Amino acid sequence: MELLNSILSWVMKKRIHQIELFMKYPHEVQNELLEDLIKKSSKTEYGKEFGFSTIENYEHFKSKVPIVNYEQLFPYIERLMKGEQNVLWPSEIRWFAKSSGTTNARSKFIPVSQEALDDCHYKGGKDLLSIYFNNYPDAKMFSGKGLVIGGSHQINQFDENSNSYYGDVSAVLLKNLPWWAQMVRTPSLDIALMDEWEEKIDKMVEITSNENVTNISGVPTWMIVLIEKMLERNNASNILEIWPNLEVFFHGAVSFTPYEDLFKKLIPSPKMRYMETYNASEGFFGIQDQTDSKDMLLMLDYGIFYEFVPFSELDSDNPKTLTLDEVEVGKNYAIIITTNAGLWRYRIGDTVTFTSVDPFRIKISGRTKHFINAFGEELIIDNAEVAIAEACKRTNATIDNFTAGPMYLDEGKKGGHEWIIEFSNQPDDLERFSKLLDEKLREVNSDYDAKRYKDIALQAPIIHVAPEGTFYNWMKARGKLGGQHKVPRLANNREYLDQLIEYKSHSS
Numbered sequence: 001m002e003l004l005n006s007i008l009s010w011v012m013k014k015r016i017h018q019i020e021l022f023m024k025y026p027h028e029v030q031n032e033l034l035e036d037l038i039k040k041s042s043k044t045e046y047g048k049e050f051g052f053s054t055i056e057n058y059e060h061f062k063s064k065v066p067i068v069n070y071e072q073l074f075p076y077i078e079r080l081m082k083g084e085q086n087v088l089w090p091s092e093i094r095w096f097a098k099s100s101g102t103t104n105a106r107s108k109f110i111p112v113s114q115e116a117l118d119d120c121h122y123k124g125g126k127d128l129l130s131i132y133f134n135n136y137p138d139a140k141m142f143s144g145k146g147l148v149i150g151g152s153h154q155i156n157q158f159d160e161n162s163n164s165y166y167g168d169v170s171a172v173l174l175k176n177l178p179w180w181a182q183m184v185r186t187p188s189l190d191i192a193l194m195d196e197w198e199e200k201i202d203k204m205v206e207i208t209s210n211e212n213v214t215n216i217s218g219v220p221t222w223m224i225v226l227i228e229k230m231l232e233r234n235n236a237s238n239i240l241e242i243w244p245n246l247e248v249f250f251h252g253a254v255s256f257t258p259y260e261d262l263f264k265k266l267i268p269s270p271k272m273r274y275m276e277t278y279n280a281s282e283g284f285f286g287i288q289d290q291t292d293s294k295d296m297l298l299m300l301d302y303g304i305f306y307e308f309v310p311f312s313e314l315d316s317d318n319p320k321t322l323t324l325d326e327v328e329v330g331k332n333y334a335i336i337i338t339t340n341a342g343l344w345r346y347r348i349g350d351t352v353t354f355t356s357v358d359p360f361r362i363k364i365s366g367r368t369k370h371f372i373n374a375f376g377e378e379l380i381i382d383n384a385e386v387a388i389a390e391a392c393k394r395t396n397a398t399i400d401n402f403t404a405g406p407m408y409l410d411e412g413k414k415g416g417h418e419w420i421i422e423f424s425n426q427p428d429d430l431e432r433f434s435k436l437l438d439e440k441l442r443e444v445n446s447d448y449d450a451k452r453y454k455d456i457a458l459q460a461p462i463i464h465v466a467p468e469g470t471f472y473n474w475m476k477a478r479g480k481l482g483g484q485h486k487v488p489r490l491a492n493n494r495e496y497l498d499q500l501i502e503y504k505s506h507s508s
Helices: 002-013 016-024 026-040 045-049 058-064 070-081 114-135 169-175 179-183 197-208 220-234 257-266 381-394 430-444 446-455 470-477 495-507
Strands: 095-099 108-112 145-148 153-155 165-167 213-218 248-251 273-280 283-288 296-298 304-310 332-339 346-357 360-367 398-407 416-425 462-465
Touching: 016 026, 016 114, 026 058, 026 304, 026 332, 045 070, 070 095, 070 108, 095 169, 108 114, 108 169, 114 169, 114 273, 114 283, 165 169, 197 220, 213 220, 220 248, 220 257, 220 398, 257 381, 257 398, 273 296, 283 332, 360 381, 381 398, 381 430, 398 470, 398 495, 416 470, 416 495, 430 446, 430 462, 470 495
Parallel strands: 095 165, 145 213, 213 248, 248 273, 416 462
Antiparallel strands: 095 108, 153 165, 273 283, 283 296, 296 360, 304 332, 332 346, 346 360, 398 416
8 A cells, every 4th residue: 555655646746737737828728628629519419509610719609609507408418318419518428417406406417428527527536636745745645545425326217228327426436436546445335325325324434444544535514424423333532543544634515614623623633634625516626726725726627618607697697708817806706617528608506706816716605596685685605604613713612504594574573694503512602603603794795794784674693503413304304415415505585494493493
């Protein structure tokens, strides 16, 4: 394993030069990529329908090819799932990344081409390691094994004659990993890809308790569940008693900020490292490349062409789109992608803020459908997570989960926001916690601050404390445990909030 660690770490570092090239020439790389995608797909059904063969530049592309959401693209995806090929992309597509989302119970099936696997998802995974070894030359992660909390996969039941498969994106990646990557991971695929979440966690705990785990990857919320089960089974006070050589957690899908303090308690090592990634069903987009900042480098040579819609244009039927040379630091944008799996000007539903444009670094600010704007306050997920982290820090609290929604104006009542929060460590003063949360929201969001002025439009937030296990059991009842499922943080309606408050009252 020591020899393998040395060889692989050397190979990973060789990629750094190529990363530096796209950082230096971002626009040239993106323009060349778009030209290549259009040329390769000109004879697909989609390419013929929208005249790809006549497209000469980006402005032409923008005028001929519509921006689409999943529902608009689904008729083409449905044909792929039934076995038809050359619909959206010229090469054969047999795999689909299943995503249920958090605003719609209906599953989404995102096509995954071989190019998307090799040149996007796996390239992203290798680049993550390249950057890690470049930043930490003394890293020893390949001297042991990596544990990944993945999803599940199964034969596609969409059509009994179809030779295609679907699963969570993590499951699709695990199933198609090269042999050398399988050698350095745990547990075995039959356990990692189990469909029954709770049984899978129990099996993972049983098997990996005796492994030399040096690195872990997954969604922070579900990794906490695994670690806490591991501690319980082994009667340990922290995870280093079981995995003494654990050195890094590669995480993504939800913000790490609210969970940082909890992880430091579960993994009390000053040498423990954390790296954020932005890897979705639709593609691998960003990697944290600096040791002193959580911002992520936007990866520009993965077969993905990027466009951005200003937040103010989200509801427009024909929104203005910007390319990288037009974006500004500090502004909120929805992402539009064109990919090497046949997603053409596709809305992925995420919003980002640029923290730098030389090179292009981003942070995820929320979801296009996950915000509260019932009173013109435009509260986004990033605001909520920054504020809740600050309130936790100043009241010695740590959280497991939270969500929030609006309290609508009623006769004799003012509007406001209602929160339901599950703490792993209760705040030393809940009233002060609420006050600090409100103050931080006012500090980071001027629209919220204006509406809170003298309680004219918004009253102070109301907080409900949820009993231990509330969010886990609620997600279980909805069939959304594990994998890529995430607790919805904010909603512009009371759907999730009312469900959780009712669930809390029955659990109390």
